[in-house]
Amino acid sequence: AQKITQTQPGMFVQEKEAVTLDCTYDTSDPSYGLFWYKQPSSGEMIFLIYQGSYDQQNATEGRYSLNFQKARKSANLVISASQLGDSAMYFCAMRELNAGGTSYGKLTFGQGTILTVHP
């Protein structure tokens, strides 16, 4: 069974500084995908970044980068140059890519980290 662990219930960062949100995972599937989503108070889930288990390089998307350490089973999100608008809940999620049939595409989520950006 898959499991995602986010050990930081809340994080604080000063505007314009970088912050790292932790995520560790556990799976028996050798092929998997890792996702990070941002959820503002409105409730929508905004896709931020994706890392495949066989990707050789760490994923980057603008100010977001994923520090993928496969041996440690960690996939930490790094947000550079934090902005006030980054204040939100952040979820790490995983999908097993070899899952067939009706299991394909199912995401398992961590408990989330609330990020607060101070001016």
Add this chain to the structure above:
Amino acid sequence: SAVISQKPSRDICQRGTSLTIQCQVDSQVTMMFWYRQQPGQSLTLIATANQGSEATYESGFVIDKFPISRPNLTFSTLTVSNMSPEDSSIYLCSVASRLADYEQYFGPGTRLTVT
């Protein structure tokens, strides 16, 4: 990326009643999913909505309580039946593509309050 809309965006309902939530996607997608997010909690998968067949429910969720329809490749509905205050949650529709592993998107959600 797929554009997903949900109706209603929010609702306040009386206990014992039912609410049907609609999910519309702007392109044909194979996989559609319904998630629930209870207050202060993470997301939990309710079921996978399969086109042309019965939905596949996760442990703890049953068809009588959460009937799902998937009449075509762009549309699905989730009904929350005989509601109680414990059903107060955000309900989110999600789609995934077999063509690209990274394509996994969510609708804006339906915020339900049961009084």
